[in-house]
Amino acid sequence: MFRHARFARFAPSIAALVLLGVPIVAYLAADGGRIALLGFSLRAPDFGLLAAAPTAIQIHVAAALTALAIGIVLLAGIKGTRLHRALGWIWVLAMGTTAVSSFFIHTINPDGPAGLSFIHLISGWTVVSLPMAVHAARRHKVQAHRRAMTGMFVGGLIVAGALTFLPGRLMWAIFFS
Template sequence: MIPMTRLNRLVPSAVALTLLGAPLVGYLIRDGGRLVGAGALAFHAPRWGLLAAAPAAIQIHVAAALIALAIGLVLLAGVKGDRLHRTLGWVWVLAMATTAITSFFIHQINPGGPGGLSLIHLLSGWTMVALPMAIYAARRHRVATHRRAMTGMFVGGLIVAGLLTFLPGRLMWAIFFGPA
């Protein structure tokens, strides 16, 4: 029998992997082998000019996400609750909010959809709701709630969403892997 604490950590991870894995598998099946065939996967030096030529919203979005990623790694590895944690935490919150807000001005995934929004924008909306809730939990000394919320936003909003930017057809794919 798995202890309940381990099960509590395992179930959300399994659900997240399923929710992310299913669309990825569907995409790869629908792709019909074009991803790995006909030179679609071309390793080369990053083409930073593509990012420089992107709209300002995308540039701000990428910069804020990278700042949030770097600070998030420091916060996860560092001592919790001290002045440095709180100061970096506020900078992280601002970077995450900037990342989420700027995402609403990026419509390349679903330009013809409702308002140009796609399913990934749901994650941005959730981030805008979860950030104040996590801050409220910290101010009320509900450490476990705060930890879960912030870790969830880091993993879902930065790691998972960040990995999705490397799918074919997306800007990060073109910068790092797309045909030259």
């Protein structure tokens, strides 16, 4: 079933998420989309808000979700294979698109210098780090490549992605308000 032992250890977690997620989604749909849990009113996501968002935000979200999905596969999979290299190039394109598209989003600090905010520092770091990490891989500097790519995944996708779920931001509105 699994070609590598790393995938096998994730199978129970994935199965548990699916087995727990399907009934929760079904319950949300059956209850008019709302339940109260730990003080939050959960409901089915309102993806109409994303559809109504500016094109730059839509491109940013699509690229970030692509990079997140491929990044998980790359981190969990076998390194150095043709698949790893091919997915790696797609990941680099998705991360680059995510970083560059963020410079066209000015919702956090619209009155600041050029509409940029502290989150744009992560985007700048990503734009500089991506070519350096690719260069490290091409020169077979595995440790430098691994550190740079893992840092971009954690900082650029996980940390910055978590910040999009703060109250008042679009992802908060889509999932919680």
